[in-house]
Each structure stands twice: as structure tokens, then as C-alpha cells.
Amino acid sequence: MNLVTGHFGLGLLFLAGAGGMVATGWTPTSAKQETVPVSVRDNPASYKPSYALFRGYHVIYTTSGGGYRSGK
Amino acid sequence: MRFAHGAAPATVCEACRSTVMRELDALVVAGKVSAFSRDLSPIQLGVRGSVDGKDFQVVGVLRKAREGVRWNEWYLLFSDGTDGYLGEGNGFYQVFSEPPQQVPHDAAQLYAGARATLGGIEWTVTEAAEARVVAADGTLPFAAVQDTPTAYADLRSVDGRRVGTLDAVDSPPTLWVGRIVPLTAMALQGLRPITGWSDPVITDFHGPEVTQVRSLACPNCGGAITLRAPGASVNLGCEYCGSELGIQEVGDKTNAQVLEARDKRDWKPSLPLGQRGELDGVQWEVIGAMGRHVTVDYIDYHWTEYFLYNPYRGFRYLVEDGRGHWSLVRQLPDTPGAASGRRASYQGRRFRHYTGGTAVVNRVLGEFSWEVRTGDQALTDDYVAPPFMLSAERSEHEITWSLGEYRTPDQVGDAFGLELGRAVGMAPHVPNPYAEPSQNRKAWTFGVLLLAGAVLLFLGQAVTAANDVLMSQGWSTSAQGEEVFLTEPFTVPDTLRRNLYVEISSALSRGDAQVHTSLINTDNGAVYHPIDTSKRNKATGRVWRATPGSYVGRVEIARNPSKTPSSDLKGLKLTVTLDKPWRSPLFLLFFYALLAPLALVLAKGAFETKRWSESDHAG
Numbered sequence: 001m002n003l004v005t006g007h008f009g010l011g012l013l014f015l016a017g018a019g020g021m022v023a024t025g026w027t028p029t030s031a032k033q034e035t036v037p038v039s040v041r042d043n044p045a046s047y048k049p050s051y052a053l054f055r056g057y058h059v060i061y062t063t064s065g066g067g068y069r070s071g072k
Numbered sequence: 073m074r075f076a077h078g079a080a081p082a083t084v085c086e087a088c089r090s091t092v093m094r095e096l097d098a099l100v101v102a103g104k105v106s107a108f109s110r111d112l113s114p115i116q117l118g119v120r121g122s123v124d125g126k127d128f129q130v131v132g133v134l135r136k137a138r139e140g141v142r143w144n145e146w147y148l149l150f151s152d153g154t155d156g157y158l159g160e161g162n163g164f165y166q167v168f169s170e171p172p173q174q175v176p177h178d179a180a181q182l183y184a185g186a187r188a189t190l191g192g193i194e195w196t197v198t199e200a201a202e203a204r205v206v207a208a209d210g211t212l213p214f215a216a217v218q219d220t221p222t223a224y225a226d227l228r229s230v231d232g233r234r235v236g237t238l239d240a241v242d243s244p245p246t247l248w249v250g251r252i253v254p255l256t257a258m259a260l261q262g263l264r265p266i267t268g269w270s271d272p273v274i275t276d277f278h279g280p281e282v283t284q285v286r287s288l289a290c291p292n293c294g295g296a297i298t299l300r301a302p303g304a305s306v307n308l309g310c311e312y313c314g315s316e317l318g319i320q321e322v323g324d325k326t327n328a329q330v331l332e333a334r335d336k337r338d339w340k341p342s343l344p345l346g347q348r349g350e351l352d353g354v355q356w357e358v359i360g361a362m363g364r365h366v367t368v369d370y371i372d373y374h375w376t377e378y379f380l381y382n383p384y385r386g387f388r389y390l391v392e393d394g395r396g397h398w399s400l401v402r403q404l405p406d407t408p409g410a411a412s413g414r415r416a417s418y419q420g421r422r423f424r425h426y427t428g429g430t431a432v433v434n435r436v437l438g439e440f441s442w443e444v445r446t447g448d449q450a451l452t453d454d455y456v457a458p459p460f461m462l463s464a465e466r467s468e469h470e471i472t473w474s475l476g477e478y479r480t481p482d483q484v485g486d487a488f489g490l491e492l493g494r495a496v497g498m499a500p501h502v503p504n505p506y507a508e509p510s511q512n513r514k515a516w517t518f519g520v521l522l523l524a525g526a527v528l529l530f531l532g533q534a535v536t537a538a539n540d541v542l543m544s545q546g547w548s549t550s551a552q553g554e555e556v557f558l559t560e561p562f563t564v565p566d567t568l569r570r571n572l573y574v575e576i577s578s579a580l581s582r583g584d585a586q587v588h589t590s591l592i593n594t595d596n597g598a599v600y601h602p603i604d605t606s607k608r609n610k611a612t613g614r615v616w617r618a619t620p621g622s623y624v625g626r627v628e629i630a631r632n633p634s635k636t637p638s639s640d641l642k643g644l645k646l647t648v649t650l651d652k653p654w655r656s657p658l659f660l661l662f663f664y665a666l667l668a669p670l671a672l673v674l675a676k677g678a679f680e681t682k683r684w685s686e687s688d689h690a691g
Contacts (some may be wrong), residue, residue: 002511003445003668004511004514004515004516004518004672007515007518007667007668008521008522008668009663011518011522011661011665012522012525014657014660014661014664015522015525015526015529015661016143018526018529018657018658018661019529021654021657022529022532022533022657023568023569023659024568024569025568025569025571025616025617025651026616026617027571027616027617030427033598033599033600033601034598034599034601035596035597035598035599036592036597036599037597038597039086040492040592041592041593041594041595041596041597044558044592044594044624044626045556045558045588047592047599047626049590049599049601049628056117065241
């Protein structure tokens with residue numbers, strides 16, 4: 001099998017894979033995730049993110065009050 | 073003794089070798105002439121054939137010679153009562169079937185390279201000399217006597233399609249107009265069978281086999297030389313001592329005379345003399361080899377030309393360059409068109425000039441049908457249209473064109489049953505491996521098919537995607553303090569495709585604050601951080617296969633401590649969409665689909681750049 005045919009075969013695999021991913025929503029990757037305890041689930045306002053999880057994030061603020069606002 | 077043609081003026085008596093001519097009602101002996109040796113040609117008296125829609129029979133033959141050249145003129149009687157000639161020389165057959173015409177012209181003014189308009193045709197004179205009759209047989213068009221001199225001029229039409237001979241025996245001279253025809257194209261019957269040779273097209277033979285090989289002793293070293301093309305060879309390099317010999321015919325015999333004596337032969341070419349091989353369905357025998365070189369920038373570039381012979385097909389050449397690349401070459405009977413400067417054309421193919429120089433003969437071995445001596449020089453120009461090469465050789469009096477086709481060492485080795493060395497580097501006319509039409513067609517076809525598949529996938533996704541906005545909520549903030557916004561709860565349903573497209577758009581600049589986004593599943597505690605806002609505050613992200621359930625979105629504003637933003641309120645909006653079409657892989661597929669054909673285009677171009685970097689026109 002020469003390179004051109006091999007390239008086409010690989011392309012068909014990519015096409016099939018992309019089609020499967022589009023059809024099922026499956027991907028090999030997923031967004032960064034963590035799990036929080038029930039207390040946070042019940043009170044999402046109390047959630048404190050762990051910035052160590054995030055590429056490119058860095059703490060640039062100091063907490064000096066402020067508050068939580070919900071709604072529009 | 074008989075006259076095969078009622079109007080023929082002469083014939084040769086086979087018994088006494090006298091040329092007898094008709095004079096009024098009497099027969100007169102004009103002189104003597106040597107017999108035509110049977111091993112000099114596959115054509116013999118009595119052969120029948122057809123050309124230009126007319127049947128003919130060979131009724132006589134004249135063998136003529138001048139310095140370094142010999143040829144045969146077969147006298148033909150056509151079925152319509154006219155006569156003509158079949159010229160045989162240097163591997164070419166020229167048929168003169170049109171009635172000759174007398175043209176008032178001073179033949180003495182003709183010289184090689186001159187132009188003349190004769191019989192309404194514009195000609196280039198390729199040769200003008202005096203030939204003598206060396207042998208004859210059968211019925212003749214004139215009373216040929218041994219060594220009778222005849223002035224002649226060989227002509228080639230300017231358009232390259234016709235050949236001509238101006239015969240100056242009579243006054244005014246007679247112009248014969250003809251064309252070159254392969255022996256295999258004349259439906260010949262009754263040819264002479266030659267021992268050891270057969271042909272896929274010519275199968276009608278008559279008479280006993282003739283061995284077309286002569287032996288002679290080298291006058292310098294005494295070595296037993298085999299003359300493999302006795303009718304055509306005029307020059308020979310002794311395979312034992314390397315001396316250069318001239319071949320002469322004396323009656324039925326062949327003599328050799330030393331032109332340049334040598335002590336020993338120190339050259340062993342890749343294809344030995346006498347080696348036979350089959351190329352393109354035709355058998356060829358190596359009868360000669362010639363080493364040549366050109367000097368460019370004080371560097372000698374060497375190559376070897378092998379002279380191949382087949383008694384029914386004439387001559388070919390195999391050229392082996394210094395890097396092991398091969399070409400099968402044939403001399404062209406006509407002239408390429410538009411050969412000037414950097415361009416030439418031949419039979420609809422366009423050629424580009426590759427290199428030119430002065431080729432010098434440095435070694436000679438075996439037989440050649442023309443005079444070739446060590447030290448001979450010719451101006452050469454090569455034009456290429458891979459896998460073909462058009463070559464011109466200019467000597468003092470003529471230009472010879474030849475067409476070569478690239479052959480690999482394996483092809484030549486397989487043809488001759490030899491192991492030949494691998495080719496290295498580039499040859500001017502080596503085929504571009506990336507320009508092969510079927511491969512390119514395949515690459516583009518496959519590319520288009522993949523592209524079509526990607527387009528179908530794109531359209532299918534656009535049609536079937538849910539593209540449901542689960543939540544869209546906005547806020548206003550001046551970012552003067554850290555703030556956290558929570559959205560209204562929203563539900564991610566338990567469907568097959570549960571990818572969430574999350575978009576945060578904010579009017580806040582990175583100088584003002586950084587916006588962090590999270591999605592919290594209040595059923596199982598899973599928290600997703602789909603968006604990286606390390607570079608800007610307006611971004612998108614995806615959550616693949618999000619766990620179904622109830623969610624709350626969380627947006628946190630982290631203020632830049634070194635700067636106090638203005639108090640102006642700026643907008644902030646978070647949108648979560650279920651099963652939004654995902655286009656990125658499809659764009660990748662678009663690019664991938666064109667990868668192979670584009671790669672071939674680039675590789676083809678790179679190959680051509682490398683090819684031409686070694687030409688006279690590099691840079």
C-alpha cells in the first residue's frame with residue numbers, strides 16, 4: 001500500500017472517528033473537574049475554587065470583603 | 073541473366089559478374105562489378121513488400137561507399153509499372169517511390185549544411201560527396217561498374233518529413249524524393265533469415281539462413297575479432313589491444329587497417345561486447361561501446377554509449393551516465409521543431425534545454441557504423457521532457473538529433489541478464505516520482521472524497537445538533553470589589569450528546585479584573601471549569617459528557633490589586649448551550665483531506681528544483 005492510499009485510509013479513520021464523536025458526544029478529553037462536598041452542593045455560594053487546578057490561573061487578588069450576588 | 077523490368081537499362085550476370093546494358097537492340101558489357109555479399113542485409117532479391125499503397129518487388133541492388141560510409145540501394149519494381157529505390161544505411165530505410173524529376177541545379181554548389189529549393193521543396197543538404205559502386209546484383213537502373221564514381225547530395229526537407237537524393241550522374245541532376253520507413257512497416261515477405269535472430273513482426277523468410285558474423289584478425293595484435301554487423305560497421309576498436317581499426321570491404325572480404333595502435337585495452341564497460349538483451353520486445357546485441365566526457369568548470373563528466381544492433385531493426389544506443397542512470401536512445405530521422413535557445417519540440421512534446429557542451433570521445437571499443445576516433449569532438453545540447461531527452465550533436469558538416477528515454481539500472485540489467493550498479497543522484501530526465509499522473513489523480517480523488525465526507529459530516533451535525541440554550545444570564549459590575557455571581561439553576565438532561573458549550577463574555581479588560589467561571593452540579597458535587605481566562609475575559613469552553621442533573625453557574629470577579637478600575641458598570645454574560653455543533657475537527661479534516669495532494673505538489677516542485685539545480689540554467 002503506498003503513502004497516498006495509506007493517507008486516505010487514515011483519513012477515513014479520522015472521518016469515522018469524528019463522526020462517532022459528533023454522534024455520541026464522546027471525546028477523549030474533558031474539562032477540568034473537581035468534586036465538592038454536599039455542603040457546597042447545597043450552598044453553591046460557599047464554593048471556593050482551587051486555582052492550582054487551572055493552567056494559566058494565578059491569584060491576583062486579595063480577599064478584602066465583597067460578597068456574593070446572585071440573580072441578574 | 074535476366075532483366076526483371078522491361079525498361080531497366082542494365083543487369084548483372086551472376087556467372088561472370090559483368091554488367092550488361094541494353095543499347096538499342098543489342099546487349100553490351102559495360103564492365104565488371106563485385107557480387108553483393110549475402111550477409112550484408114536481411115533484404116535480398118525477390119523480396120516483396122508494400123509501401124505508400126503500392127506493392128513492390130526487389131529486383132536489384134547497388135552497394136555504394138564513400139570515405140567512412142557504406143550503404144545499399146535496393147532497386148524496386150512497383151506494381152503500377154514504376155520503379156524506385158529502398159535505401160538502406162546506418163540503420164535507416166528510405167523509400168523513394170515517387171517518380172524522380174530532373175531539376176536544373178548545379179550540384180557542385182551543394183555542400184553539407186547548404187539550403188536549396190528543389191522540386192518545390194525546401195531542403196537542407198546533409199551530405200554532398202562522391203560515392204563509388206562497390207557491389208551490385210540483379211536488374212539495375214544504370215550500368216553500374218565497379219568503382220564507378222557518382223556525385224550525389226543527400227537532402228532532408230526543412231520540415232523534417234522527407235528525405236531526398238540528388239543524383240548527379242545525369243545532367244541535369246535527378247531528384248528522388250522519399251521518406252524514412254521502418255523495415256517492419258513494409259509488410260515484407262521473403263527476407264533473408266539471419267542465424268540467431270528473430271523478430272516479432274517480421275516472420276516471412278525465404279532461403280537458407282545466413283550467419284551475419286565475420287571473423288578477422290586485428291592487424292596490430294592478431295586477436296580474433298568478431299565483426300557482428302559486417303554490412304554496417306566502418307570502424308572498430310579492438311577488444312584485445314584497444315587499437316582503432318578502419319573496416320574495409322574488398323569484394324566479398326573484410327579487411328581491417330590500423331588507424332591508431334595501442335598496447336592493451338584497459339577499459340571494461342558494464343555491457344560486454346556481444347551481450348544480447350531484449351528491450352521493448354526487441355532483441356539487441358551490444359556491438360560497440362564509446363566513452364565520452366564533457367568538461368565543465370574543470371570537472372570531467374563521463375558517460376558511456378553502447379551501440380546496439382538488430383539486423384531487422386537497425387541501431388539503437390544505450391547511454392550510461394557517470395551515476396549509473398541509463399537511457400535507450402534512437403537517432404531521429406527527422407528534425408525537431410522549434411529547436412532554438414532553451415526550447416525544442418518533437419512530436420507534440422515540449423523540451424527545455426538542460427545542458428550543452430563539447431563532448432570528447434576518450435575510449436572506443438567494438439564496431440560503429442560511422443567513423444569514430446578517440447579525440448573526436450562534437451557540440452552537444454540536451455533538452456529534457458522527463459522521461460525523454462532530446463539531444464543534438466553538431467559536427468562540422470551536420471547536426472544529428474536523437475531521442476532518449478530514461479531506463480533504470482534494473483530495467484537494463486534485467487534485459488541483458490546482468491547485475492548493474494545502483495543509480496545515485498539525479499539524471500536530467502529521470503521521471504519525477506511525485507508527478508506520476510495516476511498517483512496524483514488518486515491523491516486528489518481521495519482528497520476530494522475526504523473533503524466531501526467532512527462536508528457531509530458538517531452538514532449532518534448542523535442538522536441534527538440540539539443547539540439548546542440551557543441558561544443565559546448577565547450582570548453588571550464595576551469590578552471595584554471581588555464579586556461572585558450565581559446563575560439560576562438549570563438542568564442538563566440525560567441525552568446521548570451531553571456536551572455543554574459554555575461562553576463567558578465580559579466587557580472587563582484583563583487590566584481591570586480576571587473572570588473565573590465554574591459549573592457546579594448540585595446533585596453529585598461535580599464542578600467543571602470549562603473556560604481558561606488566563607489571557608482574556610471573553611472566552612468559550614466545552615464540557616464533554618457532562619453528568620446529567622441540576623447545575624448552577626458560578627462567575628467570580630478577581631480584581632487586579634494594583635489598579636483600581638473606574639466605577640463604570642460593565643456587562644458580564646454567561647451562556648450554557650447543550651449540543652452546540654463542534655466544528656474544529658471538521659476544519660482539521662478539511663486540511664487533512666488536502667494534505668496528500670498538496671504534499672505531492674510540494675514534493676514534485678522540490679524534485680524539479682533539485683533537477684534543474686544541476687542544469688546549465690541553475691539559479
